[in-house]
Each structure stands twice: as structure tokens, then as C-alpha cells.
Amino acid sequence: MTTDLQLMGRDARRASFALLGLGRAQKDALLQTIIDQLQVHEATILEANAEDVKEAEAQGLSGAMLDRLLLTPERLAGIREDIHTVIGLPDPVGEDLDSKLLANGMRLSRRRIPLGVLGVIYEARPNVTIDVAVLALKTGNAAILRGGKETLRSNLALVAVIHRALKIHDLPKAAIGLIADPDRALVAQLLKLDSHVDMIIPRGGAGLHQLCKEQATIPVITGGIGICHLFVDQSADLSRALEVIENAKVQRPTVCNALDTLLVHQAVAAALLPKVKARLAPQGVTLKGCQASQKLVELEAAEEGDFDREWLSLTLGIKVVADVDDAIDHIRDHSSEHSESILTQDMANARYFAASINSAAVYINASTRFTDGSQFGLGAEVAVSTQKLHARGPMGLEALTTYKWLVEGDYHIRG
Amino acid sequence: MTTDLQLMGRDARRASFALLGLGRAQKDALLQTIIDQLQVHEATILEANAEDVKEAEAQGLSGAMLDRLLLTPERLAGIREDIHTVIGLPDPVGEDLDSKLLANGMRLSRRRIPLGVLGVIYEARPNVTIDVAVLALKTGNAAILRGGKETLRSNLALVAVIHRALKIHDLPKAAIGLIADPDRALVAQLLKLDSHVDMIIPRGGAGLHQLCKEQATIPVITGGIGICHLFVDQSADLSRALEVIENAKVQRPTVCNALDTLLVHQAVAAALLPKVKARLAPQGVTLKGCQASQKLVELEAAEEGDFDREWLSLTLGIKVVADVDDAIDHIRDHSSEHSESILTQDMANARYFAASINSAAVYINASTRFTDGSQFGLGAEVAVSTQKLHARGPMGLEALTTYKWLVEGDYHIRG
Numbered sequence: 070m071t072t073d074l075q076l077m078g079r080d081a082r083r084a085s086f087a088l089l090g091l092g093r094a095q096k097d098a099l100l101q102t103i104i105d106q107l108q109v110h111e112a113t114i115l116e117a118n119a120e121d122v123k124e125a126e127a128q129g130l131s132g133a134m135l136d137r138l139l140l141t142p143e144r145l146a147g148i149r150e151d152i153h154t155v156i157g158l159p160d161p162v163g164e165d166l167d168s169k170l171l172a173n174g175m176r177l178s179r180r181r182i183p184l185g186v187l188g189v190i191y192e193a194r195p196n197v198t199i200d201v202a203v204l205a206l207k208t209g210n211a212a213i214l215r216g217g218k219e220t221l222r223s224n225l226a227l228v229a230v231i232h233r234a235l236k237i238h239d240l241p242k243a244a245i246g247l248i249a250d251p252d253r254a255l256v257a258q259l260l261k262l263d264s265h266v267d268m269i270i271p272r273g274g275a276g277l278h279q280l281c282k283e284q285a286t287i288p289v290i291t292g293g294i295g296i297c298h299l300f301v302d303q304s305a306d307l308s309r310a311l312e313v314i315e316n317a318k319v320q321r322p323t324v325c326n327a328l329d330t331l332l333v334h335q336a337v338a339a340a341l342l343p344k345v346k347a348r349l350a351p352q353g354v355t356l357k358g359c360q361a362s363q364k365l366v367e368l369e370a371a372e373e374g375d376f377d378r379e380w381l382s383l384t385l386g387i388k389v390v391a392d393v394d395d396a397i398d399h400i401r402d403h404s405s406e407h408s409e410s411i412l413t414q415d416m417a418n419a420r421y422f423a424a425s426i427n428s429a430a431v432y433i434n435a436s437t438r439f440t441d442g443s444q445f446g447l448g449a450e451v452a453v454s455t456q457k458l459h460a461r462g463p464m465g466l467e468a469l470t471t472y473k474w475l476v477e478g479d480y481h482i483r484g
Numbered sequence: 485m486t487t488d489l490q491l492m493g494r495d496a497r498r499a500s501f502a503l504l505g506l507g508r509a510q511k512d513a514l515l516q517t518i519i520d521q522l523q524v525h526e527a528t529i530l531e532a533n534a535e536d537v538k539e540a541e542a543q544g545l546s547g548a549m550l551d552r553l554l555l556t557p558e559r560l561a562g563i564r565e566d567i568h569t570v571i572g573l574p575d576p577v578g579e580d581l582d583s584k585l586l587a588n589g590m591r592l593s594r595r596r597i598p599l600g601v602l603g604v605i606y607e608a609r610p611n612v613t614i615d616v617a618v619l620a621l622k623t624g625n626a627a628i629l630r631g632g633k634e635t636l637r638s639n640l641a642l643v644a645v646i647h648r649a650l651k652i653h654d655l656p657k658a659a660i661g662l663i664a665d666p667d668r669a670l671v672a673q674l675l676k677l678d679s680h681v682d683m684i685i686p687r688g689g690a691g692l693h694q695l696c697k698e699q700a701t702i703p704v705i706t707g708g709i710g711i712c713h714l715f716v717d718q719s720a721d722l723s724r725a726l727e728v729i730e731n732a733k734v735q736r737p738t739v740c741n742a743l744d745t746l747l748v749h750q751a752v753a754a755a756l757l758p759k760v761k762a763r764l765a766p767q768g769v770t771l772k773g774c775q776a777s778q779k780l781v782e783l784e785a786a787e788e789g790d791f792d793r794e795w796l797s798l799t800l801g802i803k804v805v806a807d808v809d810d811a812i813d814h815i816r817d818h819s820s821e822h823s824e825s826i827l828t829q830d831m832a833n834a835r836y837f838a839a840s841i842n843s844a845a846v847y848i849n850a851s852t853r854f855t856d857g858s859q860f861g862l863g864a865e866v867a868v869s870t871q872k873l874h875a876r877g878p879m880g881l882e883a884l885t886t887y888k889w890l891v892e893g894d895y896h897i898r899g
Binding site for chain 2 (some may be wrong): 099169171177264286313316326401423429430431432433444446458459461464474476482483
């Protein structure tokens with residue numbers, strides 16, 4: 070099977086024009102049909118997924134990867150529930166961001182429109198297939214999907230369901246395209262399909278993001294990597310700080326908003342660090358500290374590069390800092406601009422930290438674990454961006470839109 | 485002379501942190517000092533520019549390029565006047581885009597912040613040096629500039645003035661850096677300096693934009709290329725339409741928002757096209773038309789590819805279309821998504837055109853020539869974007885900012 074990406078891109082672009090004509094009611098009806106069709110074809114989807122899982126097991130994939138790959142009736146019910154949530158969200162398309170009457174009598178508005186065609190590259194998670202398709206369609210976008218090869222049968226079954234729903238609503242199936250050919254060269258081609266694709270969303274690890282940044286001629290939303298910091302200032306309430314540190318590190322250590330490095334003001338390090346160890350060590354946390362911290366509590370020595378690592382595990386870097394400026398300097402040097410927090414009772418330091426740190430999410434007296442679309446009330450999360458253009462942090466439906474300037478005149482000419 | 489871009493990038497990043505602390509009053513005072521210093525050092529600037537012009541003449545540069553390169557006392561006065569205008573503009577930095585109290589009592593705001601460090605690549609226009617530096621500083625951004633080699637002496641003199649102003653205000657001169665080494669490899673290096681540069685703005689022709697899109701690992705604002713269309717619908721007021729066509733084509737044919745292709749509804753083509761020729765031909769306009777148009781008026785035959793060209797001159801493509809759908813199809817196939825217009829008295833067609841065309845600027849009954857920062861009331865124009873992420877069409881000061889999520893809690897933890 071050969072895949073002609075130019076053709077696929079052209080068809081996706083045309084399909085995006087068909088989606089332009091849909092109002093919210095029609096788009097939500099389409100999503101409801103996807104829910105219905107997912108239910109109707111559940112057995113087929115689970116069979117396809119079982120084959121993917123079987124082959125992955127035979128190839129010796131790790132337990133964590135197998136778990137991500139697996140679909141169950143419960144997980145499919147969860148996916149349908151998530152689509153219900155998206156149906157309930159307002160449609161951002163069509164809103165005027167602003168509108169004014171110019172001095173010459175022309176009306177000038179910035180109107181929110183779909184981006185057009187999304188390119189989404191992800192790994193062995195079949196749930197992403199439905200997730201991305203639903204968010205794209207809700208915002209009137211077409212999408213070209215490229216999932217991990219381990220999950221190809223599942224993805225084909227899921228996309229077949231979406232195609233049935235599109236057909237029922239008399240919409241072109243090219244609105245959601247799947248690159249089924251496992252040839253890796255197609256990823257590179259997709260990244261350069263700038264005449265047909267408007268935005269690339271990589272959903273995967275650092276390597277995938279780097280590849281997209283380097284090869285794409287299309288704007289890429291990079292993110293997902295969080296080297297997150299929490300600074301305990303001299304004035305912090307230490308017993309409450311301990312709760313926040315525990316939450317940020319332990320509640321879900323494998324995600325990007327989990328704490329990586331704890332920065333402690335030198336004046337409270339002797340009081341705090343033994344408590345941190347007493348609280349976290351029994352939960353399996355390994356502490357890796359700077360020289361100063363090693364004098365205050367027994368822990369492993371932090372090695373070269375440890376402060377530049379996203380742990381994604383029960384390891385916590387510890388550094389004693391002189392003051393808020395020292396903490397800010399460390400964060401500027403080592404952060405991935407995802408999420409950073411200060412714990413303090415000092416109004417001036419809180420203000421200063423908030424003004425000096427420009428990561429996607431900056432916290433005063435809270436756990437970094439809140440950086441998340443649902444926690445921020447976005448209803449759905451497309452991705453978490455740590456770059457600065459277009460969208461930052463958790464991206465909701467709005468991040469799948471852009472705007473055009475709409476100008477209404479009466480045969481106006483420029484003088 | 486060798487240029488260490490890593491070092492330059494690092495210094496620019498550090499300088500951007502120093503700019504973060506400035507409020508509007510301080511930034512406007514800095515811009516006023518730039519005005520003053522431009523006046524104080526006018527002779528030096530004009531001398532340096534005269535040398536650039538002399539060398540460019542010796543190398544046989546065209547009259548248009550020499551004109552762009554030339555600085556005069558009047559042009560410098562105009563540049564100072566433009567800085568006054570920027571001083572008068574509101575500072576977008578620090579504004580909260582929105583702010584809400586979450587159910588758990590945390591306050592969540594999206595706060596507007598500078599992008600950080602801009603990379604600007606441009607051609608032999610010394611005025612861009614001041615223009616970009618001033619817009620960057622007004623929004624608290626550092627910038628690394630790379631101007632055309634023909635204008636190096638002028639740029640060095642202008643950047644020296646900016647450095648003096650920065651020094652007077654005790655700010656690091658790395659806030660505005662100039663890559664003075666003419667080695668073209670440095671452009672490629674700048675485009676991959678993603679650890680230190682947040683956005684690339686190319687200000688030049690299609691070739692420069694393509695280079696940036698292909699080579700950059702940093703988000704690029706592409707644009708500036710306008711293949712602009714005007715569709716005269718069956719119901720349009722033809723005598724007023726003629727005024728708009730003339731304005732869009734003739735008023736300033738060398739710019740990106742000038743008209744490239746006139747689409748005429750078949751029902752009015754016989755009435756309109758002879759009038760278009762009678763009006764435009766005496767002004768030096770060459771008409772290049774489709775087969776149908778050739779039967780209605782004497783004009784050159786449009787050749788293969790003519791409808792995909794940005795003319796930037798007194799040439800106008802002409803195409804007779806069946807109806808509004810045919811016009812929309814032509815625009816979707818040939819436009820660069822810059823500016824398109826419909827002239828019509830038909831409410832339904834106006835609505836349909838406006839909903840179907842998603843170019844950066846879409847006009848109903850107006851000339852395409854209005855797509856411009858000052859016409860749209862932005863006060864200053866950074867660039868005109870024809871891509872879809874971050875900013876579209878004329879980009880004002882806001883386009884040099886991004887936002888961060890600011891979260892204030894009371895030792896909140898995630899449940």
C-alpha cells in the first residue's frame with residue numbers, strides 16, 4: 070500500500086471547507102453519532118485491539134506500553150463519556166474577538182475560525198485517535214492522524230467508526246484521515262506538507278517533539294516536557310509546605326506537571342529537609358541533593374545534569390538556595406518553562422517571583438500538579454504547550470482556532 | 485571578526501530578563517532617549533549611510549534598492565516621528581486576558597508577558613533596524629537583528645545609538661543585538677537558536693520566508709506575500725465597483741495588499757470589463773485575462789501560472805466566473821490567504837463569501853488596500869502574517885507578547 074500524502078492533504082483541505090458550513094448543532098450531532106457508532110461497533114474495535122495487544126506482547130513490549138495500548142469495554146465507555154463532555158462545551162468558532170467601527174465607517178472585526186487542517190503525530194495510544202478527531206471536528210477542523218504502528222489495527226477500526234459517522238451526516242470522510250502506512254518517511258513528509266496542513270501537534274516524548282521542531286515547515290506546538298520547580302521561601306508555612314511538596318511529587322509522579330526539583334531557602338533548609346525526607350522516603354521517593362543539602366540530611370549526591378532532568382518517577386532533586394533571586398536564577402537556567410511554584414508568606418517575594426518567572430504556569434502557594442486542562446476549567450485538553458506562540462500551557466478548544474479580519478464597507482477605497 | 489551566536493543568544497536572553505522589570509513609563513522614557521540620541525548622532529548616521537550608498541552604487545544596485553537604503557534628514561525625522569507614535573501606544577504587557585476564581589478557591593489568570601527574544605531577519609532597509617528595536621523594547625522584548633549586508637554601516641551606527649540609550653537607562657546593550665558578520669551561515673545558525681530565541685520574524689521576499697520556514701527550529705511568522713482577489717458579483721454597483729478596482733490595483737501597485745486578480749461574475753462581465761480596460765489602461769495597467777474575458781475585451785491572454793503570481797506591478801489578472809461558488813473555488817486554489825474582497829448588493833452572497841473565505845483579511849464592499857496596521861488602527865505594524873498561528877494579518881504590539889497562566893492559592897494541593 071502506498072500513501073500519497075499530497076492527495077491526502079488536498080482531500081483533507083477540501084473536507085475542511087465542508088466543515089466550515091457547520092454550526093454547533095450539526096457538529097454536536099456528528100459527535101453524538103460517533104458515540105453511537107462506537108457503541109454499535111464495540112466488538113469490532115475490541116477485536117482489532119486484541120490483535121494489536123497480542124502482537125505487541127509477542128514483540129515483548131513493556132507492561133506500561135501494553136497498558137496504554139489496551140482498550141476495554143470500560144475504557145471505551147470512558148472515551149464515549151469524554152465525547153459527551155466535548156459536546157457540552159461551547160463552540161468557540163464564529164465568536165468575534167473584537168469589533169469596531171473605523172473612522173471611515175468600515176466595520177472591522179476579528180472573527181474566530183477553525184485552523185483548517187491539523188496534523189497529529191502520536192504514539193501507541195488508541196484513545197488519542199478518538200480524542201483528537203472529536204476535538205478537531207468540534208472546532209470545524211479536518212485532521213490527518215499518524216498513530217504508533219503498534220496500534221494500527223485499533224486505529225483503523227476507530228477511524229472506520231468516525232468515517233461511518235461522517236457518512237451518516239453526509240460529510241467527506243477525508244475530514245479525518247489516518248496514515249496507515251508504517252513507513253517512517255511519511256512522518257517527514259507530513260511535517261513538510263505546509264500547503265495543506267496548518268498546525269502540527271506532536272503527542273509523545275521529547276524525541277518526537279525535537280524531530281517535529283527540526284523537520285517541520287509547518288508551525289508545531291511543542292511541549293509536554295516539564296522540569297518543574299517548587300521554591301520554599303524563608304517565610305513559608307513549613308508544615309503546609311510539606312503537604313504541597315508531597316502532592317507535587319508523589320500524587321502522580323509519571324506526568325509532566327509533577328515536581329522535579331525542590332528549591333529551599335537556606336534559612337529554612339535545616340528545619341525542612343529532614344521532614345521532607347521523613348515524609349517522602351517511606352513513599353519510595355529518592356532524594357538527590359546539592360552539596361549544601363547533603364550536610365543537612367542524608368541523601369544521594371545530585372550528579373551533573375540531574376537538575377536538567379524530567380524525572381517522571383519517584384526521584385526528587387533538592388537544592389538549597391540563598392534567596393528568591395537565587396531560586397529565580399536556578400529556574401531560569403534549568404526549567405523547561407512548564408510549571409513553577411513559590412511557597413511564601415512574603416507579599417513582595419510572591420510578586421517578584423510571579424513577575425520574574427515566565428513559565429507557562431506560575432504558582433503562588435500551590436502544587437504544580439494543577440497544570441492541566443480540566444483543572445484549569447478548559448473542559449478538554451488538546452496538548453500542553455511550553456512554547457510561546459499561539460497557545461501556552463493547557464490548550465483547550467480555542468487553541469484549535471485562529472481568526473480572520475472581517476471588514477464590511479460601502480465600496481470603501483483607501484485615500 | 486567571528487560571531488558567537490550562542491553567546492549572543494545567551495546575553496539577549498539575560499537582557500530580556502532585565503527588561504521584564506520595566507513598567508510602561510520606563511520603557512517610554514527609553515524610547516524618548518532613542519529619539520534624542522538619533523538627533524544628537526544624526527551626522528554620524530548619515531555619514532555611515534552615505535558610505536553604504538556609495539558602495540551600493542559602485543556595485544551597481546538598482547534604483548529601487550538604493551532608494552530603500554538611503555537615509556536623509558527628512559527620513560530620520562520620519563523615523564523619530566514613528567517612535568513618538570509608539571510611545572503614545574498603550575503597553576499590552578501586564579494585562580490579564582481573563583481571570584477567574586476556580587471552585588477550589590484558587591485564582592487563575594492569563595497574564596500577558598513579552599515573548600522574550602525576537603530574531604529579525606531583513607534586507608537592505610536601515611529604517612527596519614530602528615522600527616524593530618523600538619517595537620521590541622516597547623513590549624519588553626530583546627531582539628537579535630540581522631540586516632542586509634548592503635546596509636551594515638548604517639545599521640552599526642543606528643544600533644550604536646540604541647546602545648547609548650540603553651546605557652543611559654542602565655540597561656544591558658545585549659537587549660538589541662546586531663549580527664554584523666556578513667557570513668550567511670549565521671542566518672542558518674540564528675534560525676536554529678531555539679534555546680535562546682522565541683520567534684523569528686522575516687521581513688523580506690518570498691525566498692527569505694521560505695528559507696526561514698524550512699530551516700528554523702524556532703516558530704516563524706511567515707507572510708508578506710499577497711495574491712489578492714476581488715470578486716465583482718452580479719448584483720454589484722458597477723460604477724462604484726470601478727472605483728474600488730482602480731483603488732485596489734493602481735493606488736500603490738508594489739505592495740502586498742494590491743489587487744492581483746479580478747474575478748467577474750459572467751452576468752456582468754460584458755458590461756464591466758470594457759470599462760475596467762478604459763479606466764485602467766491609460767494608467768499603464770496591463771490586463772491578462774482568461775479565455776472568456778478575451779471575447780469581451782481586448783487583452784493579453786493569461787498564461788499558465790499567471791493566477792498564482794503576486795504581480796507587485798501594474799498588471800492585473802482577469803477571470804470570468806460562473807457565480808460566487810466559482811469565485812470562492814478560484815480563491816481557495818490560488819490565494820496566498822492575505823486579502824480578498826467581494827463587491828455585492830446581495831446579502832446572502834456577502835454572508836456566504838465571508839463565511840467561506842478564511843484569508844487573513846476578508847472584505848465586503850471595500851478595497852483590499854486597507855490590510856495594514858495603521859489602517860486597522862494598530863498604531864504600529866510588526867509584520868503582516870499570512871500563516872494561521874499566533875497572529876494573522878497586520879500584527880501590532882500584542883503580537884510581540886504571549887501569556888502565562890498565573891495561579892494564586894493557599895497551599896492548594898490536587899486531590
